Amino acid sequence: MATYNKRGYKPKTKVEKQHDIEEESTTAEVFNTLDETASKTEEFVEKNQKYIFIIIGLVAVVVLGSLGYKEFFAKPKQTKAMNDMFQAQKYFNQAVTGVEKDSLYNLALNGGEGKFGMLDILEEYSGTPSANLASYYAGTAYLRLKDYKKAVEHLGDFKSEDEILAPLAKGNIGDAFVQLNQREDALDYYEQAAEMRNNEYTTPMYLFKAGTIALDLGKADKALTYFKRIKEDYSNSTEASKVDVFIGKAQVLVNK
Known part of the structure; x- marks a missing residue:
């Protein structure tokens, strides 16, 4: 803990005198170190000021250029x-x-x-x-x-990060792959579309599509997982009204 001496206080013992001398010496060292650091910094700046100004100038150009591009080119375009x-x-x-x-x-x-x-x-x-x-x-x-x-x-x-368009784009790719008879690719994109967002429209729709393709590919256990998720988590969706039949189909295949 720091201690403070009263005004006019004079040390009475050798120990106290020695303490004051050491304290003054430490303080002097700290200031000397600060002076040396400041001098070195000034020296460095003086020696390299040309390069420092170039760097500052380049940063300014990049920042202003970016702002200018957005304001005067990107926005109007x-x-x-x-x-x-x-x-x-x-x-x-x-x-x-x-x-x-x-x-x-x-x-x-x-x-x-x-x-x-x-x-x-x-x-x-x-x-x-x-x-x-x-x-x-x-x-x-x-x-x-x-x-x-x-x-x-x-x-x-x-x-896109849009709640609806992002999964719709993935799901539409899945639809295209179905028509190209690339069903494994279609399943992959339907799964991506289902997992991208959690909403009452796209999620159950693509879970259902993923489930039906999984059934077609002989992946009944995966299909059953998707159909049950629709029934449990999206009971008010259009897909939920017809999912019981598909749960039954998938369950039969899983139990074979």
């Missing part, structure tokens, strides 16, 4: 991409909800009325969020048009 994508999105939505689906999906892909299609967005605005979204639209359009290899290609390029 993304805004333009969104505007140019509007008509293609409209065609896609009409195809999903209306008639003449094939022609509308083709218009969504290739454009119409002098407007860009999704493929134009991918080429013209590569690297933007709009181009990323165009990969999803293009892949899904190709899936509906039965061009399954192109569907896999474009959906595989799509990256």
